[in-house]
Amino acid sequence: MKYTLFVGIVGLFAASISQAQLTGTLNQVVSPVRPIIDRAPSELKSIREEARRKVQTSVDGARDLSTLGSGVVGKVPAPQFIAPTATTILSASGQKIIKEVRLENGFLAVEKEWLFIGEEADKAYFNGTNMEILEVKFLPALSQWLYKVKVTGDKDEVSYIRNSLPRNLQSQIGRNHIYLSQSEAATNKSKPESAHKLEASSQKFESCLIPLRIGMVDTHVVPTHPMLSHISLTQASFIVGQSQKSEPSKDSNMSREGDGKVIGQPMSQENTVAFSSDHGTAVASLLAASLPESSQVFNASVFYSRNSVSQGATLMSLIEGLNYLASQQVDAINMSIAGPDNPILARVIKQLDRNGIQIIAAVGNEGPASLPLYPAAYPETLGITAVDKLHEIYRWANQGDYVDFAAYGVSVDAAHPSGKTVRQTGTSMASPRATSLYACFFRTEQQRHAALLKMKKIALDAGNPGRDKVFGFGVLP
CATH class of the missing domain: 3.40.50.200 (Peptidase S8/S53 domain)
Known part of the structure; x- marks a missing residue:
């Protein structure tokens, strides 16, 4: 684009x-x-589960299960995700604002930045030598405190960061990921439709x-x-x-x-x-x-x-x-x-x-x-x-x-x-x-x-x- x-x-x-x-x-x-x-x-879970049961019933009653594999899903390759190359984002004055890093799973994150969501008193857990609090915000609509934390040492692995917190708080911290x-x-031009396709059923x-x-x-x-x-x-x-x-x-x-x-x-x-x-x-x-x-x-x-x-x-x-x-x-x-x-x-x-x-x-x-x-x-x-x-x-x-x-x-x-x-x-x-x-x-x-x-x-x-x-x-x- x-x-x-x-x-x-x-x-x-x-x-x-x-x-x-x-x-x-x-x-x-x-x-x-x-x-x-x-x-x-x-x-949503109950609506989806009801649909799943109906599909399963249809599958169990089919005489030839092989015919069910000929639909639009077909065979697909093993799951994968290819993220774009990490880059450094500069301000208009040339100051470094974001340094993206590509993680082992292919996704992007801000280098050495983590987020924690919890109570105000939880900030005491980030006073160690390996982490420092960059920003603290209270989210009134969510009734939660949000902490942006930076790793100051060499340890930037998920396991290390989470294990540094009490067990009951370990699920409340995650990387400052980047979403696309x-x-x-x-394009300004129309894309031609294939001539062999039938007109779709009209929905009003x-x-x-x-x-x-x-x-x-x-x-x-x-x-x-x-x-x-x-x-x-x-x-x-x-x-x-x-x-x-x-x-x-x-x-x-x-x-x-x-x-x-x-x-x-x-x-x-x-x-x-x-x-x-x-x-x-x-x-x-x-x-x-x-x-x-x-x-x-x-x-x-x-x-x-x-x-x-x-x-x-x-x-x-x-x-x-x-x-x-x-x-x-x-x-x-x-x-x-x-x-x-x-x-x-x-x-x-x-x-x-x-x-x-x-x-x-x-x-x-x-x-x-x-x-x-x-x-x-x-x-x-x-x-x-x-x-x-x-x-x-x-x-x-x-x-x-x-x-x-x-x-x-x-x-x-x-x-x-x-x-x-x-x-x-x-x-x-x-x-x-x-x-x-x-x-x-x-x-x-x-x-x-x-x-x-x-x-x-x-x-x-x-x-x-x-x-x-x-x-x-x-x-x-």
């Missing part, structure tokens, strides 16, 4: 931080639904009539694109290296959290890293395409530019962004990102589920042989894959038991920061549709479990009968 890189200079940023253009009733606020709607845990956005290169679904309240974790979004003109977009920056402030000042380029559109943006050029608005603007436009007028979208901007075609976000930024979105009491959070399993991220996702917030995430673009990627593979998360207009699976989409639904995500028309529309492809481009559908059903059905069952009901079964590792429960309209 050819990305437009933005360096966070105040003057440059001022031109792009205005509110998505508002008209008519857009100033109306979409109130959080607590306590009117049941926000109990979504019971999930989309292919954009009326657009939601109720204004929705949705969160997203992504890159910065350019809010002035015409595709965003009917929604209210508020965003806050948690990009590594950028300062955060909660109150506007005369000399800042921030605006009040409820009134303006961008808060917590960089105040100086010294520690600002380059970032792109391509991915987030595209995802926001795909969310907006399924949202009625006056809907509210809250974006946590977390990605820095690794190069012209890749964006990365530290786990620290992700958690800060999720805490922000939880404080906005959104109904669902779209995460078009993927990366390694991490005990800190797992705890945060579980807490958000307890808080009644559904996470919907792209399953990843590493191919059918990839290891499971997260947060999509967590049991509390809805994992979304991508199909084209004919419901053919995207060839690089991850496959596995964590795939719940498929949605249109191949060569889709999406917004570009330039104000134009480009074609985008990837599981990142499919998850916004699922997020919008869930949020709509959540508001109309008045219950999380009922909303998920409604999604399952409208999904068009594809691939092997029942839920499978390629399409999940089926293709959403």
